[in-house]
Amino acid sequence: MQHTRRSVIKAGGAAALLAAFGGVLLKPGRALAAWNKSAFEAKSAVDAMRALGMANAEESKAIEIRAPEIAENGAVVPIDITSSIPGTTSISVFIEKNPFPYTGTFDFSQGSLPYVHVRVKIGESSPVRVVATAGGKHYTAVKEVKVTIGGCGG
Amino acid sequence: MRLASAAILAAGAALLASCATPQRDYRPDALSMMKRDFHARGTAKMDRLDEDTVQAACNKYHDDPPQGVADKLQQEQLAGVKWPADGKLLGDWRSGEKIAQDGRGMAWNDKGGVGGSCYNCHQIGPRESSFGTVGPSLYQFAKKRGYGTDIQRYAYGKIYNAKAYSLCTQMPRFGHVGALTEQQMKDLAALLMDPASPVNE
Amino acid sequence: MADPMKIRVTLQGDVADVRVLMAHPMETGQRKDAAGKLVPMHFIQTITAQLNGKTVFSAEISQAVARNPVFAFKVKGAKAGDKLSITWQDNAGDKRTDEVVIRAAS
């Protein structure tokens, strides 16, 4: 099956353009990231952090979490995370009130910057906890996101 | 014969062209188009496209009927209000709050339960921040207007048939169309009128 | 077969701002279908991004990532002509890779 991909030019700025190849299924060049089952199945953020060896994370102001104070729709909550802790190699996200709080870890290697944008589901108003890992140590920050339902289905 | 009708048509066209300003009424076209294009679904049958006398007057006069027309129809609507047989106008405000929150009822996919959809359009209780503004705020309804029987009757009657009080209001006629039961309307009236209801804090 | 991703990259100096859209239901396993039956979990578990064959960004994620996921990340040291590929793999074993070539600003 042939897929047509289109490149998108972002207007303005020093935009570079990427052309897309036809969609191909490639064999990954190296093993994909592991998936930490016990952390993902943990029912509390604390348990998940323990499973990931992050239980001792210390509070840090060098982690910036940009998320809505009140999310318009809990099904799609945009979160931007930036760590300014030198040597940050990964960022992990926990939505404390979700049934399974551990939402994921993003690994930065070979020069990718300690920044990620992700959109998550939040079932009810909840603290969103972030852990940044740098030099084998763990740092954490938290941001409260309110979720309202509201509306009559329009 | 054919020629003659062509001539009449031409004359008609000329007449139309000469009086360009007064627009023709598109309502008959609109209605026949809708009757052709819609179909019944669930409880929403095709007769819902037919205007009743109130709807017809509001449609005809763009929601601003002459006083005489409005008065007459409002009186008719008011005469149709079925007041509770036991004479009690107020029920339980707690269940009224639940009914006010419930937006179900009369849509083609609705099965069973019918609510009042009240918060869709009105501010009511102080602890619900998700409320609409199509209708006026009802917060402190009785505290502002008084708790007397007249106001109770107005509250119940307005819920039963809002058109009895203001012919072309956007508020549905919950009792008149059989959407809400007598008990539900009593409970809603209590939500507005009961001194213990949070509405009257 | 899985639908294609949509990958967009903006080059600012030597930093590539990568934004990717993936077509995936991200089923949580808690949703019921019309017949009232639970829809089984079906979600992307891992993501790998490679610049010229070298992994620069990877992730392990849960079903709490929103349906039709969107991610953005930044890769330093990228230049026009570089190849960026992104692969996801889900819990059903499906996977998909899409690749783009960075072009110089026009």
Added chain:
Amino acid sequence: MRHALVLGIVAAAAAAAPWLQAAAQAPDPTAAEFDKFREILEQDNPAELFEVKGEELWHARRGPKNESLERCDLGLGPGVVKGAYAQMPRYFADVDRVMDAEARIVHCMITLQGFTYAELAKQPFSSLTRTPDPVSIVTFVAAQSRGMKIAAPQNHPKERDAYETGKSIFFYRAGAYDFACASCHGVDDKRIRTQPLPNFTKPEQAIRAVQGWPGYRMTGGVMHSLQWRLNDCYRQQRFPEPGYVSETLSALLTYVTVNANGHVYRGPGIKR
């Protein structure tokens, strides 16, 4: 007696009026927060996935006639997609009626590819497991008018008729709850629960009937077109169901789109 009571109520309402106004006009920090993050969500909109899919479908040979849609005339000549969406609904001589974009796409799928109306109209709206082809195709077509000014034509007499008929439909009150489209969308600054209701009778607000559609809906994560939006409005209006891509809906869309003429269309959007 009744008059006295009504007067009393009016007086009570008037006394409360300043407070009522305050409630209705209080600045809404929540709305500001929604707008801020709406922009972020729009930057990378999953609607683009459907745009890509719609483009594939446009070019693919499909249906009993094994044809593509490349000869479909969206009003600017066979195969011209660029700018076509911003200039619909419009009159099409071959069917002697006004059609909106999705109506025209469905027409092309029937005439060029050999699909039947019955099969396309059977389940015309997106669900969690299925996005109907016309929805993806209309998303692609709409995206080809991104950044262009809305310019629904009013040249042909039938285009002017469609506007006036659509206007009458818009104001027509009926059904179990006495609602018309105008009940919610005919006045300024109202909302249902927390959802603001644009007044489509005014040009500066009518654009909100067009902007963001087709839209990726966060709830459920599905793609919806204006055909769905109108269908769901009629459900909430407690009317019977309007036919998919029917002339009634094209007329209604003519009314609101012409009211929005001159505003820039930003392409497929994202909805709550």
